[in-house]
Amino acid sequence: xxxxxxxxxxxxxxxxxxxILRCVPISNHLxxxxxxxxxxxxxxFLVSFYNNEISEKSEIFDDQFxxxxxxxxxxxxxxxxxxxxxxxxYFCASSAGTQAELANSPLHFGxxxxxxxx
Amino acid sequence: xxxxxxxxxMTATEGAIVxxxxxxxxxxxxxxxxxxxxxxxxxxxxxxNVLDGLEEKGRFSSFLSRSKGYSxxxxxxxxxxxxxxxxxxxQDSNYQLIWGAGTKLIIKP
Numbered sequence: 163x164x165x166x167x168x169x170x171x172x173x174x175x176x177x178x179x180x181x182i183l184r185c186v187p188i189s190n191h192l193x194x195x196x197x198x199x200x201x202x203x204x205x206x207f208l209v210s211f212y213n214n215e216i217s218e219k220s221e222i223f224d225d226q227f228x229x230x231x232x233x234x235x236x237x238x239x240x241x242x243x244x245x246x247x248x249x250x251x252y253f254c255a256s257s258a259g260t261q262a263e264l265a266n267s268p269l270h271f272g273x274x275x276x277x278x279x280x
Numbered sequence: 281x282x283x284x285x286x287x288x289x290m291t292a293t294e295g296a297i298v299x300x301x302x303x304x305x306x307x308x309x310x311x312x313x314x315x316x317x318x319x320x321x322x323x324x325x326x327x328x329n330v331l332d333g334l335e336e337k338g339r340f341s342s343f344l345s346r347s348k349g350y351s352x353x354x355x356x357x358x359x360x361x362x363x364x365x366x367x368x369x370x371q372d373s374n375y376q377l378i379w380g381a382g383t384k385l386i387i388k389p
Binding site for chain 1: 311313321325328374376380
């Protein structure tokens with residue numbers, strides 16, 4: 163079964179540094195998402211991406227965050243200047259081969275990148 | 281506004297049946313999902329309901345009542361590996377997923 167893959171699985175960085183988290187969504191999916199989950203807390207939506215642009219973003223997704231689809235397969239999340247409170251598990255997800263399928267298409271999650279900011 | 285609620289934690293015995301409830305309020309609704317999440321891992325899809333009624337999938341079943349804003353996940357013949365958090369999430373009118381905080385299910389032998 164096709165999978166969403168994320169790299170790295172664990173990233174340790176110092177406060178103020180930039181990090182790029184990488185994701186390869188399922189190849190025929192058109193909708194891409196980033197979520198984060200702080201340890202012991204609920205899954206939080208960051209951003210959704212469709213047709214090479216952001217379709218929705220949450221209040222968490224401020225100017226420090228950006229997403230990019232640099233080629234036909236990768237989908238990246240950049241945090242420009244990390245803060246201690248950015249430490250979390252970051253999940254990439256993809257869904258839906260077509261817009262018509264969006265209503266009935268579950269999100270498929272990658273295994274996540276655990277980001278630790280020291 | 282939008283709201284979704286599920287119990288924080290439940291305990292059940294191996295081999296038994298457990299029902300995890302989820303209630304929600306929203307003006308736009310495009311279906312409800314249940315996900316399983318083991319500690320430190322990604323959520324994995326379990327079920328999707330958009331029409332009222334029961335959807336059965338092996339040991340797991342999910343029920344939806346749109347008029348009551350209510351869903352439940354029913355797990356039968358519980359196994360130790362079913363110990364996990366169970367997340368309910370509804371899809372709003374923009375197809376955005378609104379997540380519950382998850383129910384941590386503890387299975388005892």
